[in-house]
Amino acid sequence: MPNLDPGITRRVFFAPCIWVLLEFKVCFLRERGSLTVVVMCMRKGWQRRKNLKKQQQLERRSREKLNQKLDEAPVFPEVKKNADFIVELLGDSTDLITRWFTIQYTPDRRAVVMFIDGMVDSKTIDESIFRPLMLKGEEIRVKEDLWKIIYESLVQSGEVKKVNQLKEMVGSLLSGDAILFVDGYSEGAVIGTKGWPQRGVEEPRAESVVRGSREGLTETLRVNTAMIRRRLRDPDLRLKDYKIGKRTQTSVTLLYLEGIADEAVVKEVERRLLEINIDSVLESGYIEEMIEDDTWSPFPQIQNTERPDSVVAHLLEGKVCILTDGTPHALIAPAVFTQFYISPEDYFDRFMIATFLRLLRAAAFLIALLLPTLYISFVSFHPEMIPPPLAIALAAGRSTVPFPSIVEAMMMELSVEILREASIRLPGPIGPTIGIVGALVIGEAAVTAGVVSPLMVIVVGLTTISSYANPSYNAAISLRLLRFPLMILGALFGLYGVVVGLLLMLAHLVKLRSFGVPYMAPFAPLRWKDLKDTLIRVPWRWMDRRPTFFRPEDHQREEGGNSP
Amino acid sequence: MNRNQQQLNQSISLYQGYALVMSTLIGVGVLQFQRGIVQEAGPNGVWTILIGGLTPLAEVWLVTLLMKRFPGKNIVQLTRDLLGTDKNPRLGTWLSLPFLGALSFFWLVATAIVARTFGEVLIGAILPMTPMEVIIGTLIFSATFVVVQQVHIVARFCEFLLPVLFFPITILLLTLVQGVELENFLPLFELNWKQVLNSVLSSSFVFAGISVLYIFMGYYQQPKQAMKPHLLAVLTVIFGYWVTLATSIGVFGPQELTVMMWPTLDLVKQAEVPGQLLSRLESPILSIWVVAVFTTLVTIFASFVDLGVTLFNLKERHRKWLAWGAAPVIYGLAFWPSDVEELLKWGDRGGWFGFVVSFSVALILLGIAWVRGRKGRKSDASSSA
Numbered sequence: 001m002p003n004l005d006p007g008i009t010r011r012v013f014f015a016p017c018i019w020v021l022l023e024f025k026v027c028f029l030r031e032r033g034s035l036t037v038v039v040m041c042m043r044k045g046w047q048r049r050k051n052l053k054k055q056q057q058l059e060r061r062s063r064e065k066l067n068q069k070l071d072e073a074p075v076f077p078e079v080k081k082n083a084d085f086i087v088e089l090l091g092d093s094t095d096l097i098t099r100w101f102t103i104q105y106t107p108d109r110r111a112v113v114m115f116i117d118g119m120v121d122s123k124t125i126d127e128s129i130f131r132p133l134m135l136k137g138e139e140i141r142v143k144e145d146l147w148k149i150i151y152e153s154l155v156q157s158g159e160v161k162k163v164n165q166l167k168e169m170v171g172s173l174l175s176g177d178a179i180l181f182v183d184g185y186s187e188g189a190v191i192g193t194k195g196w197p198q199r200g201v202e203e204p205r206a207e208s209v210v211r212g213s214r215e216g217l218t219e220t221l222r223v224n225t226a227m228i229r230r231r232l233r234d235p236d237l238r239l240k241d242y243k244i245g246k247r248t249q250t251s252v253t254l255l256y257l258e259g260i261a262d263e264a265v266v267k268e269v270e271r272r273l274l275e276i277n278i279d280s281v282l283e284s285g286y287i288e289e290m291i292e293d294d295t296w297s298p299f300p301q302i303q304n305t306e307r308p309d310s311v312v313a314h315l316l317e318g319k320v321c322i323l324t325d326g327t328p329h330a331l332i333a334p335a336v337f338t339q340f341y342i343s344p345e346d347y348f349d350r351f352m353i354a355t356f357l358r359l360l361r362a363a364a365f366l367i368a369l370l371l372p373t374l375y376i377s378f379v380s381f382h383p384e385m386i387p388p389p390l391a392i393a394l395a396a397g398r399s400t401v402p403f404p405s406i407v408e409a410m411m412m413e414l415s416v417e418i419l420r421e422a423s424i425r426l427p428g429p430i431g432p433t434i435g436i437v438g439a440l441v442i443g444e445a446a447v448t449a450g451v452v453s454p455l456m457v458i459v460v461g462l463t464t465i466s467s468y469a470n471p472s473y474n475a476a477i478s479l480r481l482l483r484f485p486l487m488i489l490g491a492l493f494g495l496y497g498v499v500v501g502l503l504l505m506l507a508h509l510v511k512l513r514s515f516g517v518p519y520m521a522p523f524a525p526l527r528w529k530d531l532k533d534t535l536i537r538v539p540w541r542w543m544d545r546r547p548t549f550f551r552p553e554d555h556q557r558e559e560g561g562n563s564p
Numbered sequence: 565m566n567r568n569q570q571q572l573n574q575s576i577s578l579y580q581g582y583a584l585v586m587s588t589l590i591g592v593g594v595l596q597f598q599r600g601i602v603q604e605a606g607p608n609g610v611w612t613i614l615i616g617g618l619t620p621l622a623e624v625w626l627v628t629l630l631m632k633r634f635p636g637k638n639i640v641q642l643t644r645d646l647l648g649t650d651k652n653p654r655l656g657t658w659l660s661l662p663f664l665g666a667l668s669f670f671w672l673v674a675t676a677i678v679a680r681t682f683g684e685v686l687i688g689a690i691l692p693m694t695p696m697e698v699i700i701g702t703l704i705f706s707a708t709f710v711v712v713q714q715v716h717i718v719a720r721f722c723e724f725l726l727p728v729l730f731f732p733i734t735i736l737l738l739t740l741v742q743g744v745e746l747e748n749f750l751p752l753f754e755l756n757w758k759q760v761l762n763s764v765l766s767s768s769f770v771f772a773g774i775s776v777l778y779i780f781m782g783y784y785q786q787p788k789q790a791m792k793p794h795l796l797a798v799l800t801v802i803f804g805y806w807v808t809l810a811t812s813i814g815v816f817g818p819q820e821l822t823v824m825m826w827p828t829l830d831l832v833k834q835a836e837v838p839g840q841l842l843s844r845l846e847s848p849i850l851s852i853w854v855v856a857v858f859t860t861l862v863t864i865f866a867s868f869v870d871l872g873v874t875l876f877n878l879k880e881r882h883r884k885w886l887a888w889g890a891a892p893v894i895y896g897l898a899f900w901p902s903d904v905e906e907l908l909k910w911g912d913r914g915g916w917f918g919f920v921v922s923f924s925v926a927l928i929l930l931g932i933a934w935v936r937g938r939k940g941r942k943s944d945a946s947s948s949a
Contacts, residue, residue: 381690381691381847382690382847384843384844384846384847385842385843385844385845385847385848386842386843387842387843388843391843493691493694493698493699493702494690494691494847495690495847495848495850495851495854496686496690496691496699496850496851496854497702498851499851499854499855499858500702500703500706500854500858503706503710503854503855503858504706504709506721506724506725507706507709507710507713507721510713510717510720510721510724511713511717518720520720520724523724524720524721524723524724525575525577525580525720525723526577526579526580526723
């Protein structure tokens with residue numbers, strides 16, 4: 001733009017500015033009508049916000065009131081009032097059983113026992129509450145305070161607690177205890193009578209081993225803690241209970257070994273557990289997602305297990321365990337990448353076999369992640385790498401295939417994933433059958449029809465089998481997920497794309513931490529001594545110290561004198 | 565808390581230091597460094613490269629000497645302390661600007677040159693149909709993805725990838741056994757001093773990149789003991805290059821080497837894999853080489869970004885803005901050279917410039933430190949904690 005008049009430039013530049021300013025002025029000074037409209041609109045919005053605020057405040061106040069009512073209400077001396085209060089609180093629920101009776105010791109006083117039908121063991125209630133209270137009262141000779149007698153000798157149960165807050169009583173009632181009120185006393189008794197139908201201790205479904213314990217955790221928290229305690233009779237084992245879930249009030253227990261687990265990790269886990277603010281916890285997965293470090297990661301940062309022996313082994317490595325009522329899946333934190341590819345059996349088998357199996361699993365890991373990707377990139381970018389005889393066979397097999405290799409691979413991988421998903425949902429015994437039949441028939445037919453090449457079927461089959469070789473389901477599933485972006489990268493850029501994809505994955509993995517422990521430990525940061533129990537497993541005799549990257553407070557696992 | 569913060573800030577282990585030097589030095593150069601040396605020295609390159617290796621050894625020695633004098637400080641904080649007076653710390657910052665400017669300019673340009681050379685090789689060798697823009701774009705994008713992390717995570721990244729860099733040596737040894745002809749090494753020792761000097765100089769450019777230690781050593785756990793791993797890393801790299809050069813000369817002979825574009829790539833094409841699993845090795849080698857280049861790119865780029873972060877006192881969460889902001893600049897710079905020849909010229913000049921800058925910065929600052937008698941106050945993190 002030669003010899004442009006500077007005045008024009010200035011005018012061109014300033015004109016819009018001035019125009020905008022004018023518009024503003026007009027906006028403010030225009031006839032009252034539009035101004036009123038604007039004000040009206042503003043006022044309407046303001047009104048709405050105000051109303052909303054008011055409503056929220058009201059709701060909050062009523063909720064507070066209810067809580068207050070429940071929170072501060074002490075046990076009334078009048079037994080009727082107590083019972084009515086609870087019945088009203090539970091909204092006349094049909095499974096609430098209220099049994100009125102008279103203790104024969106002082107016939108003028110009424111007493112009531114309340115419990116939830118189905119959550120209590122009715123035999124215990126009959127034998128250790130009703131029978132002594134109704135019959136044995138007369139036999140007591142020393143005349144004393146009734147309430148004391150009830151507590152000391154009449155209620156024949158191991159778990160009895162005196163409580164004077166109604167809220168606590170209701171909590172116990174809802175978790176399966178029976179509660180007892182007696183006229184004239186502003187205290188109630190909570191009697192442990194929990195007993196609901198439970199699933200027995202069975203072999204864990206997802207983590208079966210050839211050698212090792214057949215016991216798996218169950219849905220009942222107490223049974224689980226007992227199973228763990230039975231394997232770990234260490235007085236340093238600590239259990240801490242929490243109630244998580246505003247409405248479900250799920251019991252959650254944190255287990256760790258004091259003096260072995262890193263105190264900072266325990267504190268951190270506790271802090272994150274207490275910060276959870278959710279209305280329901282139906283499975284440990286809720287907790288896992290609420291306390292994990294990075295939600296935007298395909299990799300699991302907390303391990304889950306169904307095996308009590310596995311839990312004990314992790315506790316002994318200085319990790320903490322979180323048991324959740326209602327699910328057999330315990331959570332183990334912190335977790336590192338390698339531990340998802342380790343089976344508990346590795347420690348029970350002889351070390352050479354365990355090492356071999358681990359290397360095998362590493363190979364399976366690579367196959368599950370990379371084989372389809374490598375197939376795609378070899379076929380479409382680097383055919384020169386395939387040995388000539390194989391290349392010819394491959395070309396012959398692919399000659400009828402109308403699609404590029406990425407479409408072929410995607411199609412097959414997707415159909416296998418669907419088959420896999422379907423075989424889980426299919427009822428009982430026919431699931432695997434249908435899976436096999438489907439895979440065989442579809443694969444065979446697809447090859448015959450010339451839709452896919454025979455090698456592709458082999459690739460897909462190997463990939464699927466390999467991903468099953470992984471001992472941990474939630475780690476295997478992340479591999480299944482990552483395979484697809486890698487396949488796309490392989491189709492776009494060949495091996496270069498694959499390598500870049502892997503590098504990006506690695507960058508993410510290296511950054512990841514689980515409760516302060518680097519996820520790729522002990523490889524990055526490297527600790528030579530901890531490599532003893534990763535890709536290989538050395539004999540137990542040499543694993544005399546705990547892995548350092550979990551920062552255990554007591555490093556020594558074996559004292560000296562274990563030499564052969 | 566304070567202790568934790570310190571541990572986080574100074575958390576690069578000695579092994580990671582070794583890995584850092586290794587993975588920075590092994591980069592694009594490994595595919596084409598033979599030509600320059602052989603052009604000057606013919607078969608004598610076999611021994612002149614060993615003399616040429618003395619310059620990077622001296623460089624790493626000087627840099628480590630300087631940096632370990634001020635533990636826990638990277639070059640920005642170091643110069644601020646060293647050049648400023650106690651009354652006027654601002655002065656240090658102003659005086660340090662020429663040094664930092666030269667270093668950061670080198671890092672920026674080096675990242676671009678590495679990315680571009682990488683693209684040229686990839687397009688020439690295995691991806692002839694892919695546009696250069698896409699390859700360089702993806703590479704810089706992925707590198708930025710790593711660089712937005714803190715420095716010690718970059719170190720951990722290199723640490724994990726270090727074993728990968730050792731794989732090619734086995735393949736090279738395979739070729740060495742299979743196809744070397746001894747007469748290719750002759751005649752030896754027929755050189756004048758000028759030729760020796762030239763070939764030494766041209767081989768020392770291959771080792772550009774040691775300057776990243778100016779940043780990374782500020783985050784070491786035990787900077788006092790860092791000398792040994794650093795020297796060891798440079799020696800390993802020299803050994804690796806020496807094996808590559810010797811094999812190339814042995815297989816192709818000096819005459820043929822001077823006309824080859826990427827001699828190392830042609831070298832691995834000669835290798836036969838036992839068992840006929842793969843028929844040609846250039847693609848897997850290039851994949852490993854992608855890793856090698858990527859780590860170089862990442863360390864140099866991370867140094868650039870961290871220099872900016874420390875210089876402008878940016879908060880940790882602003883690191884990613886700086887990195888993502890610098891990425892398009894590097895992308896633009898990568899397209900500056902019009903063709904491969906110009907690019908290689910840039911590469912030579914860049915290497916020379918980087919070497920001079922890093923060497924003279926270390927020398928000057930060491931001199932000043934010695935004259936002013938300044939030392940860092942803190943000792944190793946491990947001993948103080």
